[in-house]
Amino acid sequence: MSDGKRLAVVGAGAVGGSVVDLAAEYGHTVVAFADSSSAAVAGDDSGIDAAAALDRKADEGTVGDADPDDALHADYDVLVEATPTTLGDAEPGFSHLQTALERDRHVVLANKGPVAERYGDVRDLERNSAGQVRFEATVGGAIPIVSTVEDLSPSHVTAARGILNGTANFILSRMAAEGIDYEHVLAEAQDLGVAEADPTFDVEGTDAALKCVILANVLSEGEREFTLSDADVEGITNVPGSALELAAEDGRTIRLVGEATRDGIRVGPRLVPQNAALAVTGTRNIVQLETTHAGQLNLSGRGAGGPETASAVLGDVGRLE
Amino acid sequence: MTSALNSESETDAESDDRTRSQSCGSRGDSDVDTGADGQPQPHTIRLELPDQPGQLLAALEPISDNGGNLLSIFHERGNVTPRGRIPVEVDVEATPDRFDAIVSALRDGGVNVVQAGAEHYAEEVVVLLVGHLVDTDLSDTLRRIEQCPAASIADFSLNAPEGRTDTSSARLRIATRAGATAEALEMVSDIAEEKELHVVEPLTGGAA
Ligand SMILES: NC(=O)c1ccc[n+]([C@@H]2O[C@H](COP(=O)([O-])OP(=O)(O)OC[C@H]3O[C@@H](n4cnc5c(N)ncnc54)[C@H](OP(=O)(O)O)[C@@H]3O)[C@@H](O)[C@H]2O)c1
Numbered sequence: 036m037s038d039g040k041r042l043a044v045v046g047a048g049a050v051g052g053s054v055v056d057l058a059a060e061y062g063h064t065v066v067a068f069a070d071s072s073s074a075a076v077a078g079d080d081s082g083i084d085a086a087a088a089l090d091r092k093a094d095e096g097t098v099g100d101a102d103p104d105d106a107l108h109a110d111y112d113v114l115v116e117a118t119p120t121t122l123g124d125a126e127p128g129f130s131h132l133q134t135a136l137e138r139d140r141h142v143v144l145a146n147k148g149p150v151a152e153r154y155g156d157v158r159d160l161e162r163n164s165a166g167q168v169r170f171e172a173t174v175g176g177a178i179p180i181v182s183t184v185e186d187l188s189p190s191h192v193t194a195a196r197g198i199l200n201g202t203a204n205f206i207l208s209r210m211a212a213e214g215i216d217y218e219h220v221l222a223e224a225q226d227l228g229v230a231e232a233d234p235t236f237d238v239e240g241t242d243a244a245l246k247c248v249i250l251a252n253v254l255s256e257g258e259r260e261f262t263l264s265d266a267d268v269e270g271i272t273n274v275p276g277s278a279l280e281l282a283a284e285d286g287r288t289i290r291l292v293g294e295a296t297r298d299g300i301r302v303g304p305r306l307v308p309q310n311a312a313l314a315v316t317g318t319r320n321i322v323q324l325e326t327t328h329a330g331q332l333n334l335s336g337r338g339a340g341g342p343e344t345a346s347a348v349l350g351d352v353g354r355l356e
Numbered sequence: 357m358t359s360a361l362n363s364e365s366e367t368d369a370e371s372d373d374r375t376r377s378q379s380c381g382s383r384g385d386s387d388v389d390t391g392a393d394g395q396p397q398p399h400t401i402r403l404e405l406p407d408q409p410g411q412l413l414a415a416l417e418p419i420s421d422n423g424g425n426l427l428s429i430f431h432e433r434g435n436v437t438p439r440g441r442i443p444v445e446v447d448v449e450a451t452p453d454r455f456d457a458i459v460s461a462l463r464d465g466g467v468n469v470v471q472a473g474a475e476h477y478a479e480e481v482v483v484l485l486v487g488h489l490v491d492t493d494l495s496d497t498l499r500r501i502e503q504c505p506a507a508s509i510a511d512f513s514l515n516a517p518e519g520r521t522d523t524s525s526a527r528l529r530i531a532t533r534a535g536a537t538a539e540a541l542e543m544v545s546d547i548a549e550e551k552e553l554h555v556v557e558p559l560t561g562g563a564a
Contacts, residue, residue, distance in 0.1 A: 196559070273554045277515040278484050278525035282556075284513070285482060285527060289556055306482060306558040313559070 040141075040352055041080065043067035043106050045131050046117030047092050050145045050172070053345035054115050055085045061349040068098050069106035071118075075099025076109050107134045113352055117145040120245065122263060125152045132157065132168065139165035143351040145172040145344055151245040154252040155260040169351035174246045175199060177343035178336040179350065180322050181253060187326055189254050194325040196294040199246040201318030201338045202230045202237035203271050203291040207304075208316040211279045211288050217272065229318055239270035240302045243293040247302060250295035261300060269303035282306055288314050396449050398427060401459065402505045404441035404468040412444065418461035425449040438539055441468065443505055470505060470533055480510065481537050481560065483544055485526045487553035489514065494526070497547060501528070504543050506536040 039062040044051050047070035058065050064082035068075045075088045075098045088098045107114070114135035116128050125148030132142045132149050137160070144150060149157050150170045161168045171181045175197070184192050198204050202224060209220045221238070224230035236242045244266040251261040271291050282288050290313060292305040307313050312333045315321045320338025325331055337343040405411040412431070419426055427447040435443055450458060462469050489497070494514075502509050510531045516524035532540040541557055548555045 269554075273486060274556070275486060275523055275525060277517050277523075278486050278556060281484060281513055281515050281525050281527040285529075287482065287558075289484075292559060304554075304556050306484060306556055 039063050040112040040355065041066045041082070041110065042113050042115055042352065043109050043111035044115045044117065045069045045103070045106060046145070047098050048117065049341035050344045050348070051115070051117035052089055052092065053341035054117065054348050055089060057342065057345050057349060059085065061353065063349070063352060066111050067106035067109035069103040070098050071103065073097035073099050074101040074103045074106040076101045076105050107131060111140060113141040113143055113355060115143050115145070115348055115352070116149075117348070120147040122148065122152060125149045129153055129156070133160055136160045136164035136166045136168070141166040141355050142168045143172070143348050144168065144170040145348055147173040147245045147249060150252060151248045152262050158257060167355060169354060170249065171351045172344045172347035174249050175320050175322055175334070176336070176338040176340060177346050178320060178322060178334050178338065179347070180250070180334060182350070182354065183332065183334060184250070184253055184324065187324070187329065189256050191327045191329075192254055192324050193327060194294065194296045195247075195250045195254065195322055196292060196313075197322035198290055198313060198315055198320050199293050199322070199338060200237050200240075200243040200291060201320060202234060203240070203243065204315065204320070205229050205318045206238065207271055207274065207279070207289055207291065210274075210276055211283060212316075214276060214280070216276055217274070238272055240268045240291060243291060244268045244300060244302045247293040247295040247300040251297065251300050254295060255297045258297065266300035266302060271304055274304050283309070290314060396425070396451050399448050399450060399455050401446045401448060401462070402470045403444045403446065403462070404437055404439070404470050405444055407436070407440065407442050414465065415444070415462065415467045416446070418465055419446070419448055419458050422457045422461055423450065423454045424458050438542070443470075445505070479532045479534060479537050480529060481532060481540060482527060482529050482558055483541065484556035485528065485548060485553050486556065487523060487551070489524045489526055489553065490516065491521060492551040492553060497551065500547055501530065501544060504540065507532050507540040507543065
């Protein structure tokens with residue numbers, strides 16, 4: 036067990052909230068916590084009152100009386116970045132990361148934006164900082180994918196492919212199992228909270244593509260930088276029930292598969308055997324790594340959710356020196 | 357690209373070339389090996405030749421050397437394989453024994469014979485096509501896939517629940533020659549793109 040760290044958690048949604056909730060269990064102290072309009076900042080190293088801040092967030096929508104900026108400049112060891120993923124400049128996440136690294140603090144990302152859209156910039160800032168950047172939670176939620184690739188060494192991993200979006204996988208597997216149309220399953224998924232009101236990011240393949248972009252960046256070890264614009268992306272909105280039926284008649288099914296190699300990224304609906312490892316059902320995620328000396332590795336589990344993602348974040352915190 | 361071949365080609369090959377230059381291979385494969393045993397029959401041999409002078413001539417020599425009767429030569433101008441080779445189709449009349457000897461001699465001479473007579477396709481790949489399949493001339497789609505030397509449609513299934521004018525799906529099992537799966541998939545996706553259809557490709561190469 037590593038030494039307890041002082042955490043500043045920026046973002047008070049499903050992920051940030053769970054990190055604050057679980058940090059003590061992992062031996063860490065939350066010294067600052069911010070949402071988009073407020074912050075709670077501890078007066079000393081004993082940290083903030085996590086339960087009180089979470090209650091206040093639930094009741095009043097704010098986490099404290101301080102300014103969000105105060106959290107970024109608090110006395111922490113690790114900044115946990117859990118604000119919304121954005122494309123292009125990856126803000127506000129990127130500036131948060133920059134502020135922490137320039138102060139020689141570590142950064143653990145749940146936010147995919149900085150490592151998907153500005154990987155080179157992130158690594159440049161890290162090079163000039165005593166702080167490190169880790170981002171296990173950005174790919175596959177609870178599943179330890181980035182750290183497994185690190186353990187194997189990226190140069191020994193030739194490809195990563197998998198099911199990296201639970202919403203799209205839920206929709207495809209329900210369509211196949213129930214013989215119902217995309218629109219109906221989407222409505223059901225929204226009722227269950229599996230799909231967001233605006234599911235575009237998930238069903239158009241963007242979210243899966245961002246995760247593959249991150250994996251491609253890890254695999255290429257700085258030889259080449261990838262962003263979303265390098266990815267060949269197709270979503271599931273054009274997959275009708277009739278296609279799933281034809282696939283099933285032949286012992287196959289359709290899954291939204293993402294592939295990442297040093298040469299590029301491809302995300303799209305693909306035919307896979309019904310009994311294949313990749314044919315996971317529901318919101319489950321799976322990643323298959325092709326290695327030079329260790330064959331194929333399959334890692335599967337929960338790809339999203341507050342506590343699941345927080346467990347990956349806190350795992351990263353534990354890996355920091 | 358094809359100048360080296362052109363310089364060697366016969367005039368009748370030239371004119372055939374013109375009429376067939378649009379297709380990705382052609383000529384049915386079904387009419388081979390149907391004659392009585394031991395009788396000369398027509399055979400189709402498909403070759404892929406490097407785009408270099410002398411290659412076609414070198415490739416044809418073993419045919420007459422082994423008692424084959426050259427019926428026709430087609431090379432597909434502007435149609436280059438992904439490996440930069442030029443597909444050439446040769447129709448030969450020979451007895452089954454002599455035909456086998458011709459193919460062996462071609463291969464021994466280093467000629468890349470991609471299909472000879474009733475040679476079996478080695479690999480199979482299943483793809484789905486989704487979209488306005490009927491409105492975009494389904495039979496043309498299938499014919500064009502079938503015409504490609506790399507591929508042959510082994511099985512086809514259409515699912516059009518909304519009737520033939522709406523979005524429908526089709527499953528194609530395509531037999532391809534050894535190592536040509538990627539080429540066949542690329543060809544299908546080119547045709548699909550042109551017709552604004554969606555392709556659901558399989559994961560290939562040990563994945564899944
Ligand atoms: N949910 C998952 O399962 C999962 C899994 C892997 C990765 N991620 C990534 O983790 C990040 C957080 O996800 P989430 O589900 O927790 O999102 P969320 O529920 O939408 O929460 C986002 C939080 O960020 C806060 N925020 C927005 N702008 C901010 C700013 N400028 N400064 C400080 N806080 C700001 C929001 O504040 P307000 O509360 O004031 O609006 C909100 O609390 C996203 O980037 C997501 O892609 C999520």
